[in-house]
Amino acid sequence: MLSELFEGEIVHVRSTPVRRRFVHRIGMIGLDLDEWGTAFRGHACWGHGFPRIWSIRRRDHLGDRSRPLRASVEERIRSLGGSAPAGRIMLLTMPAAFGFAMNPVSFYFALDDSGTPSAVLAEVNNTPWGEQQCYLLDPRSPSAMTPAIGKAMHVSPFLPMELSYGWRLNWESDRLGIVLNCLSADDHPVLAVSLDLxxxxxxxxxxxxxxxxxxLPGWSAWAGIYFQALALKRRGVPFHPHPRSRMPVAALRKET
Structure with missing residues (x-):
């Protein structure tokens, strides 16, 4: 079995306009997409939808749900300027529990013959608007942090749209680390999110x-997000409503 399990913590550190740090315990599934339909075989409570209690559902992820997820991931990577993966693809995500799923971000790792990521696709979802945006990351960037990518979708009402994202990946045999830096227009850090698994x-x-x-992975994430939102509101952090307009697709592809 090539799929894996992951446990660890996610840490949020906000630098401005107020300083705040919180840590959340997290568990994630690393599902090899070629093992979709077989990884949970023999586990009565696990699967890919109803009536399973815990499941990784096709409808929670990118593309047409009637197509295999791997095909949709390959197509999205190509559309964002990457090369079609020839090797394994691992989905890192939180499963649905009792019919509820919440994944602020899932990752697809396209692996080469040595098992090292050659490309990473970040699948970002916003709550409660139900929108999704993908960013293509190059884990082989010569710098420690990948070149900044312009923010293309409203995610948190306590963060403006005028931000860019910088990512760093730490891929080891026994651990997986991902760092996301949210940077202002003048490249000052606003928020740092680190995942250590x-x-x-x-x-x-x-x-x-x-x-x-x-x-209850999704329920736990939901509670944590709204608790922190309440704390930020109480501390007077500016509220940014969902914008009515969207960045043009051509501009998005240019940045990604």
């Missing part, structure tokens, strides 16, 4: 332990 080899026993420790 321990890799756990896939097995029936490991999946049972993971499920006991993370029974």
């Amino acid at each position: 321990k890799r756990i080899p896939w097995s029936a026993a490991a999946l049972r332990r993971w499920t006991r420790r993370h029974p």
Whole structure:
């Protein structure tokens, strides 16, 4: 089995207009897309939709749900200027639990023959608007942080649209780390988000332990997001409503 389990924490550090830091415990699934339909075989409570209690659902991710997810990921990478992946693709995401899924961001790692990422597709979802935007990242960038990518979708009402994203990936045999820096128009840090995960080899026993420790991943993320939103509002952080206009597709592709 090439799929993996992940456990760790996500840390948010806001620098302006107020300083705030919070840590959230998190569990994620690293599903090899070629094992879609087989990874959960033999696990009665796991699958890819109803009536399973925990599931990774096709409809929660990019593209036409009638097509295989791998085909949609390959197409999106090509449309953003990348090369079609020839090797494995791993989806890093939180599963739905009791019919509810919430993934602020999922990642698709296109792996080369050595198992090293050659491209990373970040699938960003906003709440509660139900919109989705993908960003193509180059993990082989010569700098520690990938070149900044212009923000193309409203995500948090406590962050303006005039931001750019810088990413850094730490891919190791036993750990996975991802850092996102939100930068202002003059390149000053506004928010840093770091994901630090321990890799756990896939097995029936490991999946049972993971499920006991993370029974409600989406619900936990939802509660954490809205609790922090309330805290920011109470501290007077400016509120940015959802913009009515969207960045032109041509401009988005140029930036990505």
